[in-house]
Amino acid sequence: MIERGNPVPSVGIKLVTAAGVEDTTSQAALGQGTVVLFSVPGAFTPTCHVNHLPGFVANAARLRAAGVDRIVCVATNDHHVMKAWAETTQSLDDVEFLADGNGALAEAMGLAKDFTASGMGMRYARSAMIIRDGVVDALFVEDAPGVHASGAPAILMALEASVAA
Template identity: 65%
Template sequence: MVERGDAIPSVAVKLVDANGITDATADAILGQGTVAFFSVPGAFTPTCHVNHLPSFLANAQKLADAGATRIVCASVNDHHVMKAWAEATGSLGIIDFVADGNGDLATALGLAQDKTDVGMGKRFQRTALVIRDGLVQSVFVEDGPGISASGAPAVLMALEETHA
């Protein structure tokens, strides 16, 4: 599993942002500035849609004020789903989205989980990272259902501690 000090791997993904959908690599997306990165098991899934993404959207300005130059959400979904989710939540242009359709980034970070027992295949664990210039500074991984460790408040506290 990804740890503090690890570099973000160069893994092919799709970036969904205000400019559209582009081919990119994770290290190019997450490698510059201070990034508040969070991963979810699936776009439009209940906890992700109702709690996790909205916590980052609601705190976007506070995260920026604490030093985040970019907020990025990743999921093992295709880029069409991620774009629809970004638009449906009003997040497009505020949060950038990484479509990790095959779960390659989730695997490279050691954050893949097997959800075949509930018909979802390989997915990201619910996680948040603070990344500075491509190096992981903080790791927040949920150890059960719901959001306690990986929501925007935890990331905000980590940013505030190091930004002061």
């Protein structure tokens, strides 16, 4: 599993922003500035749709005030689904989305999780990380169902603690 001090792996992904969809690499999308990347098992899934994404949208201004340049959500869904989710939640002003349809980035970061028992195949473990200039500064992986360690409030606390240190 990716750890603090590791660079973000560079794999092909699709970036979904308010400007549209573009082919890029994870390193290009996450490699500059301070980025909060959070991973969800799937767009439109109950916990991701109701708890995880909305927390980052609601706290976007506070995250930016704490020094975050970009907030990015990643899932193993294709770019059509990620774009529809972003538009449905009206979150493109606050969050960018990475479509990792084949799970290559999930595998490269060691965050792939087997959800086949739920009929969902391989997905991301629910997590969040603070990335500074392409290097992981902090990683938060959920060890139980729900949004706790990887939610926006926890990331805000970690950012505030790093400033105070």
